[in-house]
Amino acid sequence: MSDRIHTDEHSEENRPAEREPVAGSPDRELVARVLKERARKLARPLAEEQLEDTADLVTLEVDGHRFAVESDLVREVFSVRAVTPLPTAPDFVLGITNVRGRIVAVLDLLRILGLGVAGRSGGQVVIVEVGGVDVAFDIGESGVAQVPLSHLRDSSTAAGPYVKAVTPDQLGVLDVERIIAETRQTAASLATGDSA
Amino acid sequence: MPEAGNVLDELLPLFQSECEERLNAISASLERVEDSPSDDERAELVEALLRELHSLKGGARAVNLGAAESVSHAFEQILVRIQGGDLDWNGDVLDACHQSVSVLGDLVTAAEQHGGQAAADMIALLEGLESAPPPAPEPPAPAPPVPEAPTPTEVSPEEQALMRKLLPIFRAEADERLESIAEALGELRGGGLPAERQHELFERVMRDAHSMKGGARTLNLSHISAVCKEYEYAAAKLTRKEIPPYPALWDLFERTSDLVQSLLEAPENLNEGLINQMMQELSTVEDRVPAEPEVPVEAPVAATPAAKPTVKATRTQSSQTVRVATEKLDNVLRQSQEMLVTKLMMQQRSAEVRELATLLQEWQAEWSRVDTDVYRLQSWVEKNDEHTDSSGVYALAASATRFLEWSQKNVRSLEKQVRELSKKLFEDQQGFGVMVDTLVDETKRALMLPLSTLFKGLPRMVREVARSEKKAIDLEIVGDDVEVDKRILDEMRDPLMHLLRNCVDHGIESPSEREAGGKPKRGKIAIEVSQSAADEVTLLVRDDGRGIDTERVRSAAVKNEILSDAQSRVLGHDEVLQLIFRSGVSTSERVSNISGRGLGMAICREGVERLGGKIVIESENGKGTSFRIVLPLALATYRVLLLEVGRQVLAVPTANTERVVRLTEDSIASVNGKDTITDRGEPVLLQRLDGALGLDSARSTQGHRPVAAILRSGDRKVAFAVNRVRDEQEVLFKDLGSYLVHVPNVSGSTILGTGQVVPILNVPEMIDAIHAENVVVTARSEEPVAVEPAPERQKSILVVEDSITSRMLLKEILESAGYLVSTAINGAEAATTLETDRFDIVVSDVEMPRMNGFELTEHIRADERLSELPVILVTGLERPEQRERGLAAGANEYIVKGSFEQSNLLEAIQRLCGES
Known part of the structure; x- marks a missing residue:
């Protein structure tokens, strides 16, 4: 996972300052400047284009990082009482939890995106469902946003394989399908590797 | 202490049923008091009532039901006053006693730790009771008493x-x-x-x-x-x-x-x-x-009148059904489910025998390759034998070939027999499998009860709640003859109650509001049951009330910070309706004692979903609300043992559990650098469970692991050291969610009554892995050189306690600490048990029927053989003279029960058993 689009400069909030530029990635400042510029240009026509089709997004905050996911894929935001760690599960699986009688795995989004390790936050999870598979991401806060479709930009490869688009205010829209499909594969192969 | 909550949750149902029994006994005694028996009988009844109440109080304290404890206490005080002659059995007193029984029943059923107004009112009423002014003189002894037919009392x-x-x-x-x-x-x-x-x-x-x-x-x-x-x-x-x-x-x-x-x-x-x-x-x-009794009182035994048989015959014919305690049926189901394990083992054995047949077949194939060689060797021996056998080599060869021929014949017949055996075993195993499956199915069917058993009492509840809300409501039930697993019915009782209360409280409007809206004054709630599929049943709970105001739900959710205002705007009508299942969302402006805290619906949904069912809500403003509950007809359950390691709780299937042993330093021996313990003379590898699973806690070398669970897969056993063995439970098997397909060493999960999620370990997989690593060790450890210390005998404790709740609590505490526990329900039973069985220590309650704790202690001290046996009295009596009495009787220790104190009890036991 290469560099990320959500760098410290884009937000006034306090962000963890520990991240180092990854070797071989484009210059961070340059990326930031370009994106900021682009955002400014894109931001202007918003008021005039009220009637355009919009993308409904759920915004997530994890340990200071912010993302968005398409709200179609979000089943609910849920407060979990506790997450039961599973011994011998891959490290990005925080454990399993009880969502009204259903068992759902809880994943560590930051680890999956290569952004480090999040400390367990306040017990909120966002439950996403793709093709009958549901999984929970451990998050801090959540909100909703609407963005005109034309304002979504394809993400540069610099944003990493799991970010499929970028909103005008630089939120990465996560490719949830891909995250689930690929990490699930990883988990399964780790399991058979271990037990063989 | 963190575990306390869970144990209490497990004990609560036990206490509830104990309480029900005791309250029934109390009611019966009160009724007998009303029948104005003699003074002696009354005194006896008061005595019996006191004993029941005392146990009830103790039980309530054990499960932390403070309100029930206080009401029992106040009730007890009334009886003490009556006993002391300070109060007499007047009508007010009897009424108050009856009312206390009903209040206690409610408090315990609701299991509220801090009682509401009802408890406080009851206590106030009890404390305010006074003797009736001048007790009406009893009518003189009935000359010929002509009892008057009483006039009916006024009823609402x-x-x-x-x-x-x-x-x-x-x-x-x-x-x-x-x-x-x-x-x-x-x-x-x-x-x-x-x-x-x-x-x-x-x-x-x-x-x-x-x-x-x-x-x-x-x-x-x-x-x-x-x-x-x-x-x-x-x-x-x-x-x-x-x-x-x-x-x-x-x-x-x-x-x-x-x-x-x-x-x-x-x-x-x-x-x-x-x-x-x-x-x-x-x-x-x-x-x-009549002057002379016409019928002899004692009749010759041989005389049997002819009239009787007809009576007998009709009796037997009418008994097509038998009442059996559900607990007994539960046991039958459990046993038959255990047989499923035997079925699997038989499959395994059958496969092993087939394997054996295959090995013999391979041997045959090998043989046939050398068959001709042997034959040629044989004829060569025969040819040369006669002439030149100076060296005797031909004689040797002849003997060898004869043996080869013999063994070939034998192995061939052996192979045939094994093949035959394998075939028969397979048939037996198949037949047995079908029988076991049928048995389990039939037993499950025997445990199916009609839904009407769940609905019993609901009409009354609805009427009562409606009355207190000043509403008029009819409850209509249709189709309650569908049969459902008893365990589902048990679990559904609370959710349904909450749902109906909600309908009465929020759904149905007041009569005046209904009239204004052009509806009949009486509201209607209907429960319609239908079997919607072969394995599921649908309950439709409908009211014709005001419906759910989605705007109010929306604002309530925002107000309680469940959603942001923006988020709530995105939701559609149906999605907003679902919000009422979230805890904390209530549209009620006031919190009544019936509902309005916004919890009822959350409990309802959780209950339904824990059973694997679902609940859907539909509502039309002004017209009414309906809840559609879909439930499975039967449950798939599983028995597991709960183990604690570090801060994690893990479950292992009972079928994989051999036994639980207490670990001491002496009981662990090191064989080739590996820890082992001896179980029934066999060395068993000992591993830390956290280590085997790679848990975080394994990294710290600290933390004593006092108990080990010996788990088994087939014939192979490994002992896993854990911090605590909690208990055995029947649970529903759940997967690990749709995302996780396979996780090493974990086969699934389950949700405990507390909502806690616990992984279920894959024992065969764990044991395979450990054995793969330790093959060498186990092979060597079978050599006789291994020096094994004699395994330490588990200390055994006799627990004497008349309240089943307290008894199970003590048993639970002590077994978790690794002791062998036997129980007795009173001092007399304990005395009998002590005559035959040996114990290291006796832990006894004080207040018990037949023989109390003091008497038991005296009995033990008087017996030469038992005089050294340590006795701990555990009691709710806190008065110093009681303690003195206990110690005077010869008790080694006198411990006053707190709500859930175990440390001082365990310390005392350790000290008295001579452990460090």
């Missing part, structure tokens, strides 16, 4: 409605009782009965009359209850041999039965004169005894 219209519903039930019961009496009288008329049988029949008449009296009193059928009371007393005189049996008596009894029957069938044709006359006759039966 609501009560009348309730009685109308109960009346058919009572009629059916009374019919049965009258029939039973008629049978008894028929047999008595036949005469020639042995005294024993006669006595039995007298008792039957007395008991049947007694039961009818009670039922009639509940329903305010004062005439019937008055007649039955006299009926009962007259029969009692027979049982006490105060009067001899005589034929005219049977006539009188039959006429009484007829009178009761006619009062039941046509109460309006009441003939007070007849009733009074009958009661008078009954109360003076002793005056009518």
Whole structure:
């Protein structure tokens, strides 16, 4: 996972300052400047284009990082009482939890995106469902946003394989399908590797 | 302490059923007090009541139900006052006692730790009780007592409605009782009965009359209850041999039965004169005894009258159904489910034998390759044998080939036999498998009960809640004959209750509001049941109330910070409706004692979903709300043992558990650098469970692991050291969610009653992995050189306690600490047990029927053989003189029960058992 689009400069909030530029990635400042510029240009026509089709997004905050996911894929935001760690599960699986009688795995989004390790936050999870598979991401806060479709930009490869688009205010829209499909594969192969 | 909560949750149902029993006993005793027995009897009854209440109080304390504890205490104080002559049994006192029973029942059922107003009111009422001013002088001894038929007391219209519903039930019961009496009288008329049988029949008449009296009193059928009371007393005189049996008596009894029957069938044709006359006759039966008893009291045993068989025959025919305690059926189900494990093991054995046959077949194939060589060797030996065998080599070769020939023949027949055996074993195993599956299915079916059992009591509850809310509501139930797994019914009781309360409280409008809206004044709630698929049932709970105002739900959710305003705007009508299942969302402006805290619906949904069901809500503003609950008909359950390691709780299937042993330093031996323990003479590898699973806690070398669970997969065993073995539970098997397909060493998960999620370990996989690593070690450890210390004998404890809740709590605490625990329900039983079994220590309650703790201690100290046996008294009595009494009796330790203190008890046990 290469560099990320959500760098410290884009937000006034306090962000963890520990991240180092990854070797071989484009210059961070340059990326930031370009994106900021682009955002400014894109931001202007918003008021005039009220009637355009919009993308409904759920915004997530994890340990200071912010993302968005398409709200179609979000089943609910849920407060979990506790997450039961599973011994011998891959490290990005925080454990399993009880969502009204259903068992759902809880994943560590930051680890999956290569952004480090999040400390367990306040017990909120966002439950996403793709093709009958549901999984929970451990998050801090959540909100909703609407963005005109034309304002979504394809993400540069610099944003990493799991970010499929970028909103005008630089939120990465996560490719949830891909995250689930690929990490699930990883988990399964780790399991058979271990037990063989 | 963190575990306490869970243990208490597990004990609560136990306490609830204990409480129900005790409250029934208390009610029965109170009723007997009302029957104005002699002073001695009263004193005995008060004694019995005190004992029941005391145990109840202790139990309530054990499960942390403070309110129930306080009410029991106040109730107990009333009885103490009565005992001390400070208070008498006047009507107010009796009423208050009855009311306390009902309040206690409610408090315990609701399991609220801090009682609401009801508890406080009750206590205030009890504390304010005074003796009745001048006790009305008892009427002098009845000359010929002519009991008056009491006039019916005033009842409210609501009560009348309730009685109308109960009346058919009572009629059916009374019919049965009258029939039973008629049978008894028929047999008595036949005469020639042995005294024993006669006595039995007298008792039957007395008991049947007694039961009818009670039922009639509940329903305010004062005439019937008055007649039955006299009926009962007259029969009692027979049982006490105060009067001899005589034929005219049977006539009188039959006429009484007829009178009761006619009062039941046509109460309006009441003939007070007849009733009074009958009661008078009954109360003076002793005056009518004929000079010479016509029927000999003792009849020759051989004389058997011919009339009886017909009666017997009808009885057997009518008993098509048998009442069995559900607990017994649960046990049968559990046992038959255990047989599923045996079925799997048989499959394994069968496969092993097939393997053996294959090995022999391979041997055969190998043989056939050398077969010709052997044959040639044989003929060569035969040819040369005669002439030149100076070296004897031919003789040797001849002997060898003869052996080869013999063994070939033998192995061939062996192979045939094994093949035959394998085939038969396979057939047996298949047959057994089908039988076990059928048995499990049939047992599950036997545990299916109609939904009507779940609905029992709901109409009354709805009526009561409606009354307190000043609403008029009818509850209609359709299709309650669908049969569902009893365990599902048990789990559904609370959710359904919450749902209905919610309908009454929020759904249905007040009569005036309904009228204004053009609806009939009486609201309607309907429960419609239908079997929607082969394995599921649908309950549709509908009300014709005001419907759910989605705007209010939306704002309530935002106000309680469940959603942001922006988020809530995105939701559609249906999605907003779903919000009422979230805890904290209530549209009610006020919090009543019925609902409005926004929890009921959350509990309802959780309950339904825990069973694998779902609940959907539909509502139309102004027209009503309906909840559609879909439930499975049966549950798939699994028995597991809960283990604690570090801060994690893990479950292992009971089928994989051999036993649990206590670890001490002496019991662990090191064989080739690997820790082992001895289990029944066999060395078993010992591993830390956290280590085997790679848990974080494994990294710290600290933390004593005092207990080990010996787990098994096939014949292979490994002991896993853990911090604590919590208990065994029946749980629902769940997967790990749709995302995780396979996780090493974990086969699934389960949700405990507390909502906690616990992984279920894949024991065969764990043991395979460990064995793969340790093959060498185990192979070597079988050599006799291994020096094994004798395994330490587990210390055994006898727990003596009359309250089942407290008894199970103690057992749980002590077994978790690694002790072997036996129990006795009172001092007398303990004394008997002590005669045959050896224990290291006795832990006893003080207040118990038959032989109390002090007496038990004295008994033990008096017995030479037991005089050294340590005794710990555990009690709720906190007065210093009690402690002195206990220590004087010879107890080694006197511990006052806190709500859940175990550390001082365990310390005392360790100290007295001579452990460090």
